[in-house]
Amino acid sequence: QTTSSALKGAIQLGITHTVGSLSTKPERDVLMQDFYVVESIFFPSEGSNLTPAHHYNDFRFKTYAPVAFRYFRELFGIRPDDYLYSLCNDPLIELSNSGASGSLFYVSSDDEFIIKTVQHKEAEFLQKLLPGYYMNLNQNPRTLLPKFYGLYCVQAGGKNIRIVVMNNLLPRSVRMHLKYDLKGSTYKRRASQKEREKVFPTFKDLDFMQDIPD
Structure with missing residues (x-):
């Protein structure tokens, strides 16, 4: 079983790597095939020429549609440095889950982003939605649809844990009445x-x- 601290650490290492490697690639228009790209990188605990050493078990990190999500983040005014700083500079905070889905929820320490674990079929559904989501965002810049910033998967110990990064609509500074x-x-x-x-x-x-x- 992947412990929560190991999962949080793997998420941060994976996002740091994928956003960093993406920043070396020139920006361009999003093409149809970009929605179906899955990039995968192996993180051995001893490190490699591409990845740092870490204290967790070996894991693989997958990034879905990296170029498309880079476009979405830019559209929502999220700079790569800010995305990395918010998600990876300080430990993620685990939220107690009151839903029936069994999902885990993490929030970035600055309350900007929320990370939710999703089932395989949910991740698959979101991937299929991406071309339509792209069209909708371009036609309706002020849309009230959820803001999706990234879709990832951590593979460790024979398990696949898929996560989606979204905007946090309920920061702790907002007093909740009901x-x-x-x-x-x-x-x-x-x-x-x-x-x-x-x-x-x-x-x-x-x-x-x-x-x-x-």
Whole structure:
């Protein structure tokens, strides 16, 4: 099993390498094939001529559609240096997860970015969405769609852990009064009694309709 600290370390090493190597490549227009590129680099614990030595087990780091995501980050005003500094300069902070998906959530120490582990089918779906996402962003620069900054995979110990980097909509500096997890469905969409007893419970669709009927 990949421990949380090892996963966080592998994510930071991988992102540092992929963003650094991308900065040496000239900027150009995004082509259709860019959405389907997967770059892979092996990180042995003793280091290599391309990667630094580290204290974790050997792992492989995959970057999906690196040129396309570089374009998205630029479109959202995220400079490579800032992306690296936010994600890799200080340890990532693990969030306690209140969702049913079983995903792990990490936030950068400056609260700018959130990292979420995703299932294989979710990562695959996001990859297929990328050409349409690209079109939508170009036609609607002020879109309220989630801002995706990167899609990666850490392979270690026979496991694939896929992660997506997004904008953090709820920084800790924002005081939260009520929290709802809305899915647009009413089936089994009421917070359990156990959830309601928490200090900051996560309510659901039926609770929202009851609490805020207008």
